[in-house]
Structures are given as C-alpha cells and as structure tokens.
Amino acid sequence: MIPISLIVTLLQHYSVLEQFASLLNPFFSYLGLPGTSAVIFVSGALAGTYAGIAAMTAIPLTMKQASILAVMIALCHALPMECAVNKKTGSSFWKMGILRILMALLCAAVLNIVLPQFPGHYLYMGVPSTVSLETLLSAWLVSQLKMSAMVYLIIYLLMVVQHAIEAYSLLPPLSRLLEPLMKLFGLPRQSAYMWLVGNVLGISYGSAVMLELEERGTITQEDANDVNHHLIMNHSMLEDTIVFSVTGISGLLLITTRLTAALVLVWCRRLLKRC
Numbered sequence: 001m002i003p004i005s006l007i008v009t010l011l012q013h014y015s016v017l018e019q020f021a022s023l024l025n026p027f028f029s030y031l032g033l034p035g036t037s038a039v040i041f042v043s044g045a046l047a048g049t050y051a052g053i054a055a056m057t058a059i060p061l062t063m064k065q066a067s068i069l070a071v072m073i074a075l076c077h078a079l080p081m082e083c084a085v086n087k088k089t090g091s092s093f094w095k096m097g098i099l100r101i102l103m104a105l106l107c108a109a110v111l112n113i114v115l116p117q118f119p120g121h122y123l124y125m126g127v128p129s130t131v132s133l134e135t136l137l138s139a140w141l142v143s144q145l146k147m148s149a150m151v152y153l154i155i156y157l158l159m160v161v162q163h164a165i166e167a168y169s170l171l172p173p174l175s176r177l178l179e180p181l182m183k184l185f186g187l188p189r190q191s192a193y194m195w196l197v198g199n200v201l202g203i204s205y206g207s208a209v210m211l212e213l214e215e216r217g218t219i220t221q222e223d224a225n226d227v228n229h230h231l232i233m234n235h236s237m238l239e240d241t242i243v244f245s246v247t248g249i250s251g252l253l254l255i256t257t258r259l260t261a262a263l264v265l266v267w268c269r270r271l272l273k274r275c
Contacts, residue, residue, distance in 0.1 A: 001054035001151065002144055004043050008058040009126060009140050011039070013133065017059070031105070032112030033065055044073035045101070049240055050151060052077060053247060057125040057147065063248070064115055066122030068108050070249040071257050074240050075233060076104035082203050082232070089210040090221040091228040100232050103261050111257070123247045154246060158239050162201055171196055186266040190219055191227045198231040200238055229269055233262035 011017045021035030028035050036059050044052025052073035056066060079097050087093040125143035127136045165171060175193035182189050194209045210227065213219045237255060245251040 001050045001147065004047060004051045005054040005058050005144060005147075006140065008039055008043075008055050009136065012036075012059065012126065013136055030112070031108040032068055032115075033108070034059075034061075037061075037065065037069055040069050041072055041076075041104075044077045045079050048078040048081075049073055049236075049243060053243065054147070057123050057143075057247070059126065060124050061122040063118035063120055063122055067115065067118065067249055067253055068111050070244045071111060071254060072104040072108050074244070074254055074258055075107060075261060076100040085204050085207045086228050086232065089207050089214065089224045089228060091225050096228065096232055099229075099265065103233060103265060107257055107261055122249075150246065151243070154239075154243055158242070161238070165200065171200070185230060185263065186270050187226055187230060188219070188223045191223060194219075194224075194227055195230065198227075198235045201236075202239070203231055203235040226266065226269075230262045230266050233265055234258045 008017070011020075017036045017039065020039070024035035024038045028037055031037075040052055040055040040059065043055040052069070056069060061069070079100065083093045083096045083100075086096045125140075125147060127139040131139075171193065175196045178196060179189045179192040182192050182195065185195070187195065190213075194213065197209045198207075207228075210219070210224045214221060214224055237258070241251045241254050244254055
C-alpha cells in the first residue's frame, strides 16, 4: 500500500495525473469515473485490494465514484497471483483474467446508470498539490501511519476469526447447510465446501481445497472449473467487504453486485455449454 500511495501522491503533486486523466477521460466517463481512476484500477488489478484502496484515498473522489471503483477492485484484484492459482485447478490463466476485467468494466457501466449521487465525498488522505513537497510528504506520512494501523487491525481480527473457524472445524457443518444453495448458483452440491472456503478464507485457500478434492476424485476438474468461474467474481467476501466498509463503502452494494456478477457468469456459461 505505502509505495503505491506515495507514487500516486507524487504524480498528483507534479500534475502528471492531470495529463494522464485527459487521455482517459473519454473512456472512463462512460463508467462515471475521472481518467485518474485508471491508476486506482490498475493498482488494484495488479497488486491487490489494499493497493487499490491506497490509491483511492490519494485521489479526491465522490462517494458514487468510490463505490464504483470499490466494486471494480473487488471483482478484479491481484490478477497475476489469483489467475495463477486458478490455473493450478484447471482453469485458463488468460481466460480468468480477461473475464474479470470485462466483468469489472461491465458492472461499473451498469452501476454508473443505476446508482444515485451519494452525499459527501470518499475518505481522502491526500494533500493539495499547491503545498510544498516537504509539507506534502509530512502529511502523507501521517496519513499512511493511520491507514496502516487500521489495515493491521482489520487483518489481525480477520486472522483471529479464520483461526477460530479452523480450530473449531466450523467449515464442514456450515458447508453442509449450504449445499442446497449451490443449485441456485449453478454449481454441483459437492462444491459447497470449497465455495465456503473461497468466500471466508480466500481464493488461494479455496483452490488448495479444490486440488485436494480433485486428487481424491471427490470432484471433477470440470466441476472445479465451474466453481472457479463463480469464485473469480465472488471470493474473500468477508475480508473485502469489511475493509471497504471501514472506509465508507456500502457492504451491501459490494455483496449484491459480486454475487449477481457470479450468477450471471456461471449461468451464461452453462447455457452456452448446452448450445
């Protein structure tokens, strides 16, 4: 988070982002976003959710713009690592990455149409570009200490929850309760456990479970590929929702949009396979 936040802050101070924005404004205007938001999207897509949030807080945004960007990052973050993980369980690296980018852009365009203008502005931890470089760096350092402390606390609490879930073996009984829900998601009943792992603990844990189940013959590679198509839209729901909610983004918006995107992607894929 820290190096990306510093880079974005310096680019804004030296008016580089303004020039960058002028080139991308025509395209990003269809998403209801300024051209500078391309930096936020790329940061999240390459480096992960926290990097995207760091870039978001370094650029002034309205709540509507921030909400759209949060959804885009939630759908499309840490692509190099997570697509590599998907590949290990039988999905295409490039297909997973392209699908996530396209779905993020599609959801952003839809949300730009349906979302109202929210009052107020998103959490801004930047400094006006008119101040001196020394003042800018001092203010940036203070803001990053605050943000780092908040992120550390969130991650620590999430790790406590994750360890408690593992220690008390809560996932197997919970997954059995969710088996009927898998039919609605267009997934096989036996995928409930890996779906729950992917949503509570993340896509890396979920893929590790898939690999184990594939090796044991409990689930086929094709079924695992179906689950991957759902999880690329809808994973780490616990962590991502909490992190964005702390900064002011609607958790309900994130959950409903990601779940809808997952349903659309999986069912469209199933219909295409039947044709």
